[in-house]
Amino acid sequence: MTADSSERQNNNETIQEPSPLRETWLRLLKNKAAVAGLIIITLFLLLAIFAPLVSPHDPIAQDIEFRKSPPFTRGYILGTDELGRDILSRLIYGARLSMTIGVISVGIAMIGGVAVGTISGYYGGWFDKIVMRIIDIMLAFPYVLLTIVIVAVLGPNLTNAMIAIGISQMPRYVRLVRASVLAEKESDYILAERSIGTGDFELMFGSILPNSLAPIIVQSTLGVGEAILSSAALSFLGLGAQPPIPEWGLMIASSREFVTNAWWIVTFPGLATLLAVLGFNLFGDGLRDVLDPRLKE
Amino acid sequence: MARYILQRLLLLIPTLLGVLTIVFFMTALSPGDPARVMLGERANAQQLEQLREDLGLNKPLGEQYLIYLKRTLRLDFGRSIRTGRSVMEEIREHFPATIELALVSMFLATFFGIVIGVLSAVKQNTWLDYSAMIGALTGVSMPVFWLGLVLIMIFSVGLGWFPTGGRMEVRLFFEPITRFYLLDSLIILIRDGDPAYLKSSLQHIILPAVALGTIPIAIIARTTRSSMLETLRQDYVKTARAAGIHERRVIFRYALKNALLPVVTVIGLQFGLLLAGAILTETIFAWPGIGRWIYSAITARDYPAVQAGVIIVSAFFVGINVVVDILYSVINPKIRLR
Amino acid sequence: MNENVLLSIENLHVSFYTLRGVVRAVRGLNLQIRTGETVALVGESGCGKSVSAHAVTGLLPVPPAKIEEGKIFFDGQDVLQFNEKQMRGLRGVRVGMIFQEPMTSLNPVFKIGDQIADVFRVHHRIGKQKAFQMAVDLLDKVKIPEPERRAREYPFQLSGGMRQRAMIAMALASPKPGLIIADEPTTALDVTIQAQILHLLKELQKDIGVAVLLITHDMGVVAQVADRATVMYAGRAVEQGTVEEVFSDYRHPYTHGLLHSLPGNPEYRGAKRLIAIPGTVPDLRSLGNECPFANRCSHVKDRCWHEFPEETTLTAEHRFWCWYPTNLKAEDAHER
Ligand SMILES: Nc1ncnc2c1ncn2[C@@H]1O[C@H](COP(=O)(O)OP(=O)(O)O)[C@@H](O)[C@H]1O
Ligand SMILES: [Mg+2]
Numbered sequence: 001m002t003a004d005s006s007e008r009q010n011n012n013e014t015i016q017e018p019s020p021l022r023e024t025w026l027r028l029l030k031n032k033a034a035v036a037g038l039i040i041i042t043l044f045l046l047l048a049i050f051a052p053l054v055s056p057h058d059p060i061a062q063d064i065e066f067r068k069s070p071p072f073t074r075g076y077i078l079g080t081d082e083l084g085r086d087i088l089s090r091l092i093y094g095a096r097l098s099m100t101i102g103v104i105s106v107g108i109a110m111i112g113g114v115a116v117g118t119i120s121g122y123y124g125g126w127f128d129k130i131v132m133r134i135i136d137i138m139l140a141f142p143y144v145l146l147t148i149v150i151v152a153v154l155g156p157n158l159t160n161a162m163i164a165i166g167i168s169q170m171p172r173y174v175r176l177v178r179a180s181v182l183a184e185k186e187s188d189y190i191l192a193e194r195s196i197g198t199g200d201f202e203l204m205f206g207s208i209l210p211n212s213l214a215p216i217i218v219q220s221t222l223g224v225g226e227a228i229l230s231s232a233a234l235s236f237l238g239l240g241a242q243p244p245i246p247e248w249g250l251m252i253a254s255s256r257e258f259v260t261n262a263w264w265i266v267t268f269p270g271l272a273t274l275l276a277v278l279g280f281n282l283f284g285d286g287l288r289d290v291l292d293p294r295l296k297e
Numbered sequence: 298m299a300r301y302i303l304q305r306l307l308l309l310i311p312t313l314l315g316v317l318t319i320v321f322f323m324t325a326l327s328p329g330d331p332a333r334v335m336l337g338e339r340a341n342a343q344q345l346e347q348l349r350e351d352l353g354l355n356k357p358l359g360e361q362y363l364i365y366l367k368r369t370l371r372l373d374f375g376r377s378i379r380t381g382r383s384v385m386e387e388i389r390e391h392f393p394a395t396i397e398l399a400l401v402s403m404f405l406a407t408f409f410g411i412v413i414g415v416l417s418a419v420k421q422n423t424w425l426d427y428s429a430m431i432g433a434l435t436g437v438s439m440p441v442f443w444l445g446l447v448l449i450m451i452f453s454v455g456l457g458w459f460p461t462g463g464r465m466e467v468r469l470f471f472e473p474i475t476r477f478y479l480l481d482s483l484i485i486l487i488r489d490g491d492p493a494y495l496k497s498s499l500q501h502i503i504l505p506a507v508a509l510g511t512i513p514i515a516i517i518a519r520t521t522r523s524s525m526l527e528t529l530r531q532d533y534v535k536t537a538r539a540a541g542i543h544e545r546r547v548i549f550r551y552a553l554k555n556a557l558l559p560v561v562t563v564i565g566l567q568f569g570l571l572l573a574g575a576i577l578t579e580t581i582f583a584w585p586g587i588g589r590w591i592y593s594a595i596t597a598r599d600y601p602a603v604q605a606g607v608i609i610v611s612a613f614f615v616g617i618n619v620v621v622d623i624l625y626s627v628i629n630p631k632i633r634l635r
Numbered sequence: 636m637n638e639n640v641l642l643s644i645e646n647l648h649v650s651f652y653t654l655r656g657v658v659r660a661v662r663g664l665n666l667q668i669r670t671g672e673t674v675a676l677v678g679e680s681g682c683g684k685s686v687s688a689h690a691v692t693g694l695l696p697v698p699p700a701k702i703e704e705g706k707i708f709f710d711g712q713d714v715l716q717f718n719e720k721q722m723r724g725l726r727g728v729r730v731g732m733i734f735q736e737p738m739t740s741l742n743p744v745f746k747i748g749d750q751i752a753d754v755f756r757v758h759h760r761i762g763k764q765k766a767f768q769m770a771v772d773l774l775d776k777v778k779i780p781e782p783e784r785r786a787r788e789y790p791f792q793l794s795g796g797m798r799q800r801a802m803i804a805m806a807l808a809s810p811k812p813g814l815i816i817a818d819e820p821t822t823a824l825d826v827t828i829q830a831q832i833l834h835l836l837k838e839l840q841k842d843i844g845v846a847v848l849l850i851t852h853d854m855g856v857v858a859q860v861a862d863r864a865t866v867m868y869a870g871r872a873v874e875q876g877t878v879e880e881v882f883s884d885y886r887h888p889y890t891h892g893l894l895h896s897l898p899g900n901p902e903y904r905g906a907k908r909l910i911a912i913p914g915t916v917p918d919l920r921s922l923g924n925e926c927p928f929a930n931r932c933s934h935v936k937d938r939c940w941h942e943f944p945e946e947t948t949l950t951a952e953h954r955f956w957c958w959y960p961t962n963l964k965a966e967d968a969h970e971r
Binding site: 531532533535536537538539540541542543544551554555558629630631634 | 694
């Protein structure tokens with residue numbers, strides 16, 4: 001009933017149907033959660049890009065005289081930490097780090113996962129079998145544990161943290177892409193293209209892959225949020241960024257001893273992390289509602 | 298049905314074998330020399346060589362792998378480098394603490410998650426729904442280790458309601474019986490009529506359980522809500538209404554039973570993930586569980602302990618998922634009677 | 636009003652307030668059903684049949700649905716004024732419903748017998764076992780073989796036809812059934828099963844004396860079971876009358892179209908098989924006062940685009956809404 005009515009409504013709108021991209025964008029703007037997420041993400045991105053311009057202080061400069069000052073002490077809007085460094089400036093530079101980590105980790109996961117998933121789904125056979133087994137085994141490790149173990153093996157630093165997060169997130173892209181390649185590769189238009197002699201590579205990455213773009217975009221948006229969270233967790237455990245880098249998780253870790261006397265040192269880095277991750281989750285959720293009609297209400 | 302269960306269990310074997318293999322090669326190929334770690338910086342070349350020989354590190358990799366497999370299958374993980382004690386014994390000591398914490402977390406998360414999810418779905422698009430779902434999304438986005446600190450800051454340091462860490466007040470001189478402290482202190486309450494232990498163990502578990510349960514509660518609430526919304530749109534719900542059945546009964550009997558099918562899977566998955574998530578929570582709350590134990594093993598490069606910890610936690614994770622799959626097929630008549 | 640009118644829908648208007656605009660699904664429907672008769676509501680999919688039926692039993696999702704205007708009387712009581720409790724006294728007590736998809740209309744995680752027994756237990760003060768026994772008896776009555784065993788099975792274990800029988804049984808589990816609303820009860824079934832189900836409905840109707848509101852898009856079904864029919868298009872009735880009148884003295888071009896799209900019905904040999912009416916149902920959001928059929932009608936003239944036709948009454952039952960009706964008898968006379 002709803003299906004054929006919407007069909008009918010579409011028929012009536014064909015006269016001035018906006019382009020799909022524009023239509024998606026308009027629908028996205030109607031989704032309050034997505035807009036909120038987009039605003040948060042943009043804010044953090046701007047802070048990240050213009051960190052040197054907008055941060056009031058040097059993030060690693062120590063003001064010995066004003067250590068552990070509460071917020072609004074002498075131009076330290078969010079106060080200073082135990083070494084007298086400006087928390088706000090550290091958070092702004094932290095945004096730079098977290099955004100970069102998020103994007104690079106997801107980039108690793110996505111590029112690797114899409115390549116493997118496409119080839120695996122397209123050619124099938126023994127390669128596919130082996131890939132699927134490896135994916136199963138990777139998914140047998142809980143995500144957090146997998147990142148920790150990989151970093152432990154590679155050695156604790158930021159680069160390795162990104163690699164670890166990227167590898168840990170890779171299986172979902174492999175599965176997602178492989179499934180849609182399997183669904184598409186026997187479809188009429190692919191068979192038609194193949195019959196006119198289009199090459200495998202072009203079929204895989206030119207024709208089939210664009211069809212699974214929507215879920216990949218959703219997944220990677222959510223993935224950036226998760227990567228920010230994971231890198232903060234790794235740094236918190238001492239397996240990611242190392243001092244004096246102003247990484248959020250590291251800031252939370254070093255704030256542990258101040259739970260009794262300096263709430264601002266504890267509170268703000270966590271709030272920044274929460275807000276940034278929330279931004280990506282809000283936006284990703286909104287994107288999913290808009291891009292994936294099956295989940296739309 | 299029986300065939301399905303058997304099939305699921307058989308599929309476990311290659312997966313677990315894969316886990317063992319990956320864990321072996323990761324530790325074998327990781328930089329750093331176990332012998333050096335064990336003996337410290339002052340050891341001389343001869344001592345190192347001797348130890349390598351003893352540990353079998355000089356054998357070819359393939360042979361080492363086979364020895365490792367044989368021992369692991371007997372649940373023999375060797376001795377801890379840090380303490381020199383049997384790794385398996387240490388795991389037996391620490392595991393109950395984590396299971397207890399995870400169970401309490403999961404109980405809280407399941408109960409509140411389902412209640413919140415159902416209410417949100419039934420009151421769709423009201424302020425209650427909106428705030429519940431914003432709350433749930435915040436929960437999913439939460440840096441749990443930070444939440445733990447904030448909870449300590451507010452409820453332990455600020456209000457003094459709960460202790461900052463540990464499982465039981467030290468001055469109670471507690472002798473564990475089953476190592477599940479809640480159970481133990483319940484036994485003491487019944488046996489000796491002394492409620493102090495139960496009170497203390499409850500006080501100690503609440504904050505870490507809340508922190509650890511944050512993400513599961515959020516995910517369970519979201520899943521329940523969307524599953525319930527989906528179910529409420531189904532024809533059979535309309536049928537029940539058309540038959541004059543009371544709306545409350547339609548929701549809680551007819552719709553909920555269907556809506557919970559996918560939630561069961563999520564609950565199981567989350568429970569498995571908690572065991573690993575406990576690494577962070579246990580570190581913050583000084584909870585002497587397997588998570589904190591693995592973490593300190595990693596920082597100390599205590600290879601046998603790391604290997605064992607990772608294997609055990611992953612095996613549990615995989616096992617829980619299989620159990621949940623089986624459970625799902627039992628409660629879903631469509632699969633059960635196939 | 637007629638003494639034995641059981642259900643009377645008067646000037647019903649229903650709209651859906653959606654994000655994409657206001658869908659005027661039903662616009663001024665009038666329909667009467669007398670005790671014990673079968674009335675068909677016919678029309679293409681999307682023309683407001685189900686919405687009208689749901690308005691009767693208070694099953695419209697509010698919001699987005701809104702009943703803008705009109706009255707619905709059941710047994711002389713205005714059901715639109717009912718509160719939730721009174722509504723439950725109607726649903727499943729006086730009015731049973733059967734839906735289109737027997738596949739999805741039964742709850743997949745409960746046994747058939749339990750589902751029917753549950754309905755019994757809502758309306759009678761009886762124990763579980765007794766209710767289950769009554770459910771088994773009812774399954775027997777709707778001619779499900781081995782009712783004892785079937786009652787203990789889940790919906791997915793039954794065939795489509797059997798499931799639809801179970802749905803009928805559930806609709807009959809009411810204490811004093813007066814009306815059964817069957818919303819496309821046979822659409823999802825294949826042809827032989829269709830005939831069996833229609834036959835069963837007819838038989839039960841004679842047995843119990845319930846009235847049936849049969850919703851369908853298939854004139855063939857109407858011919859098989861109905862006493863009277865209302866042809867509906869884009870939320871309005873366009874023609875109504877006894878089945879005899881609608882089939883052999885129809886006036887509305889839409890009725891004509893529906894009849895002629897029947898597959899190879901011998902009575903309508905004149906028509907080519909399965910000529911679907913060209914065009915599609917108009918967008919219910921943008922309709923004004925024009926005749927909604929105008930864009931598909933072969934008789935369309937200027938007037939049709941500006942005014943919805945007035946009602947023309949031919950007999951006590953037969954009326955239609957068209958400015959330029961077909962007239963079989965007149966054409967016949969003319970030819971002679
Ligand atoms: N929940 C709803 N929201 C919006 N529009 C609806 C809804 N339900 C029905 N409609 C609209 O009402 C019109 C009539 O639907 P319906 O009565 O189901 O048609 P049918 O005659 O096929 O039973 C359709 O155009 C449909 O789009
Ligand atoms: Mg319908």
